Amino acid sequence: MSMVQPSAADTAAETRVTTYRHGVVVRITHWVSVICMTMLLMSGLMIFNAHPALYWGNISDFDHPAFSIGTVRAPDGHFQGQMLLFGHRINTTGVLGLTKAADGQPLDRAFPPWMTIPRYYSLADGRHWHFFFAWLFVLNGLFYLVYSLLSRHVWRDLVPSRGDLRHLPASVVEHARLRFPRGEAARRYNVLQRLSYLVVIFVLIPTIVLAGFAMSPRLDAGFPWLLTLFGGRQSARTVHFIVAWLLVAFALVHVAMVILSGPWNNLRSMITGRYVIKTNGERE
Amino acid sequence: MKRRQLLLAGAGLLSGCDKVVQDPQVRTTLAHTEDITRTVQRLVTGPASLAPEYPAADISPAFKGNGTVDPDDDDYQDLASNHFKDWRLDIGGLVEHPAKLSLDDLRAMPSRTQITRHDCVEGWSCIGKWKGVPLGTLLQQAVLRQGATYIVFHCADRLDESLSSEKYYESIGLEDAFHPQTILAYDMNDQPLSVRHGAPLRLRVERQLGYKMAKYIMRIEAVSSFRHIGGGKGGYWEDLGYAWYAGI
Structure with missing residues (x-):
């Protein structure tokens, strides 16, 4: 006890x-x-x-951004989302650059609608x-x-x-x-x-x-x-x-x-x- | 009112907000922000403040041509094919002395040359060298009549038939119209203005964004109000929802 x-x-x-x-x-x-x-x-x-796309200085050097998000055509012909950072390419399909719209269609947009x-x-x-x-x-x-x-x-x-x-x-x-x-x-x-x-x-x-x-x-x-x-x-x-x-x-x-x-x-x-x-x- | 705005904003966050963005009352409320921005920016910077000018070494190697780069207009193409020898700048509206000026007439007038930065509403910037007639000089010759409040620029180009069937036009107030850096440019980077950049004449309003700087100018009109022109908002892009005051 x-x-x-x-x-x-x-x-x-x-x-x-x-x-x-x-x-x-x-x-x-x-x-x-x-x-x-x-x-x-x-x-x-x-x-x-x-x-x-982002640049340094006063003007935009369109061919050489420090950073960009976009849609590019891959060698196999498919489009993919791509982030470019100081010349490094990162595949961001589905997240940035190329996502899906509400109707399921591919959407060419850096940051997605949500x-x-x-x-x-x-x-x-x-x-x-x-x-x-x-x-x-x-x-x-x-x-x-x-x-x-x-x-x-x-x-x-x-x-x-x-x-x-x-x-x-x-x-x-x-x-x-x-x-x-x-x-x-x-x-x-x-x-x-x-x-x-x-x-x-x-x-x-x-x-x-x-x-x-x-x-x-x-x-x-x-x-x-x-x-x-x-x-x-x-x-x-x-x-x-x-x-x-x-x-x-x-x-x-x-x-x-x-x-x-x-x-x-x-x-x-x-x-x-x-x-x-x-x-x-x-x-x- | 504040509370309503906050509630609407909060609702926007939760419901995906597109309905709130498109609500007419919300749009009206947000439009007041533009008035505050314009008033405060003018107050703190003063009417005479000059846009920064740059050394020749800073000129963009490739100045981006944006919007229309080759007007799809028969009359314009005829003028261009003859190097704009038959083009006349029509100055009218609320002025004592309407005029029609040729490119040679404009080149014979006192000019201003400036190397300035062009900021597009999209976010990019280019630097170019511009030579042209100060708009203020032309307006002083034409003599504005009582009530003239805005200067409207009517252009030769239709930008995008899918967005709007009206021709490009723009308007500015008198403070910008008589600003020393506000010129009608006929030369760019020491060359006659190319079709890509608005030949034969484009507006430079250096303390505002690129869409204010109408290209392919055919006619200048002094008006007391722009409500009756186009969609009534003072410009092609304004009719599509952009701010009339493009100082930011």
Whole structure:
């Protein structure tokens, strides 16, 4: 007859504390960004489909793109999708360059319809959607930035402390082993979160916005330094494309981390603000 | 309104969005974005800002010919076969002094030469050297009448019968019309403009995208509104859904 009774210490170890993790501005601007970035990516891929090739410099060297997606005729006479990257040819039939339309017919399209807005080919509509969400994204981002600087959100929650930075190598190992901070340590963003959010907010997003500006002939007239910054309009277009995919990569890792470190808790905290941590009852 | 837009956008994401894209109210809403973009871009860059000009070494070895490259039009072909000696640029509409100018007349006028970048709406860029008459000079001679707000360019080519049966046309506002880099080019890369690139005369509007730069120009018309022309949106591609303001 030896049933183990939960000890007082165990009960204390299981204390659940509800904390307030994300302020209302962060929550709203986060979800507006999610919508905008999704729309911008999909309409952007439609725009890319109008000329699915990238170059470096000011002009297009049509015969020697740095990167392209297209349809080519294979030696056996069949058409195939092909990605060209620095002279390397990769067969992408079925994924990129040549896919199937809804009716099963082969479709000569760089990025397939399920990835684009709209699904049918329309550069005009793709552009309208891209610029609408670009405005919303930039205004939303500026609002977030002003709030974050005035409220000290940036310094309080994002800029890592010396202690955070010292913990960087250990944090990398912990993440690789899928062990995430618990208890009191989970109250604040860990160092990898801080650094990745800072890179996205202060490097990737400003870069992709400025590269977008540099593609505008009118803005180039007003601000020629945009072209200097990227090394030409076609370089800016290439950078815009690369950074878009870096943001996709960030989003994939971000969502994976959300799922692995407690999907409901994380999701709730970004909707209601409340985030539950388990402490050892050692709170003051 | 914002909320409705967001909901529609969200619905678009989930349902494949084509219905939302084609919804007339959504199109109208998105069209307002173009007004904001035009207003803000003009405000921050100023009316006099100049498009970058490049050294001769940067000229594209192969400047892409896009859209129509050889108009399928009997009258045009007759003009071309005689090296455009019988071609006359018709300037009319809301002007005090309508005129018909030959290529020699235009070549005798003060000219501007510029090496500029041509950005296609599709995404590519080429650099070319252009020589021609500033449009502002022609308009000053013709003297715009009260109410003239847009300059319309009527062209010789039909681009794609399957898309539209109307001839190519374009329009620009007066800020661009009197901009020093807005020229009617008759030379390209020190050669008379080829048929491929719009002979005998094409428009250069250096702070906008390529589709604004009409080729094969036959007639210039000053108007107070372009609602009555073609599909009413101010240009061939505009009638097919593209933005009238092509500064981005």
